[in-house]
Amino acid sequence: MITLKGAEVSAKIKEQTAEMLKQCGGRIPKLAIVRVGENPDDLSYERGAVKKMAAFGLSAEVYAYPADIGDEAFKAEFQKINGDPEVDGILLLRPLPKQIHEREIERMIDPEKDLDGISPENIAKVFAGDSSGYAPCTAEAVVETLKAFEIPISGKRAVIVGRSMVVGKPLSMLLLKENATVTICHTRTVNLRETCRNAEILVAAAGRAKMLDKESVGKDAVVIDVGINVDENGKLCGDVDFETLEGTASMATPVPGGIGAVTTAVLAKHLVMAAARKG
Structure with a gap:
């Protein structure tokens, strides 16, 4: 049995990404990682994502909020990130705490920055076979x-x-x-x-x-x-x-x-x- 190692696939994607990076005019793309609370799974994924961005020559910033942040307060913070022209993409670590209306956040996220395919627009594109959307x-x-x-x-x-x-x-x-x-x-x-x-x-x-x-x-x-x-x-x-x-x-x-x-x-x-x- 052949073991299919992810590192080999990641290396190939890195080559593709390096070519695409040339279209960015020398600017380093920035990822916003949005986390609420200290869930161990979220922290593990966050560390992996930050490490991968650095390996690909990209920028990542973590926006961490306390687990008890209110719905309206979180939405206000999220909207700032969503509207920041320096942020090219957003990774929202889910599930969010119960007091935050996750579906409303999914509708809020800019589809052009929704890198993990959670917005209704990107989901619809995936189901329509439209490759211009981001799949999960x-x-x-x-x-x-x-x-x-x-x-x-x-x-x-x-x-x-x-x-x-x-x-x-x-x-x-x-x-x-x-x-x-x-x-x-x-x-x-x-x-x-x-x-x-x-x-x-x-x-x-x-x-x-x-x-x-x-x-x-x-x-x-x-x-x-x-x-x-x-x-x-x-x-x-x-x-x-x-x-x-x-x-x-x-x-x-x-x-x-x-x-x-x-x-x-x-x-x-x-x-x-x-x-x-x-x-």
Whole structure:
């Protein structure tokens, strides 16, 4: 079984981004990372994003607010960032605390700065097959990984386990655009293993540690694991029991070291695209 390492995909995206950066006239694109509270997952993603921006020669600034900030106060702060001409793109770490109306923030964000595809306009573009919109970075990272390793998508049976707006639903649209035949499953799907075994490309994005093993994987399938969980030993793991796949899957992404690295690379690519469009 071939291990599909995210670092290799990230390196290819970095090359593409370097070419696009030439269109920015020497200006360094700036990312605003907006965080409310001190959620460990948010802090981890934030560190990864800041590190990736620096590696790509880009700028990132963190705008952190206390977990108890009020809805109106946060909206006022967010609008300042949204309207700042020096900010080329925004990454909003979610979920937000309950007192903040997240849907209203999603409607507020400038679609041209919405690098993670949360605005209604960008979501609509993804579902319409309009590539001028920004897809959620993790969903796009799956497609980037398949393409980087020259894995055929057109005509293939793709099964996605997970139906979120972060991965499952937008990824189904991106794969359909590449002419895959797509099935979306979830934790309540009847005969889930049987459906998964029929996949030539299997994407696990349900957020349950090691919920899929070799019994859920068809012979020579390509397995893309989007999940990031902590197992019973306190170690990072995916939604797939990676160690069981040898002899069944032809290729698979590891966790850590897989899609996560590609996701932040896609974020960097989106930032440069946004800056280049501004001219």
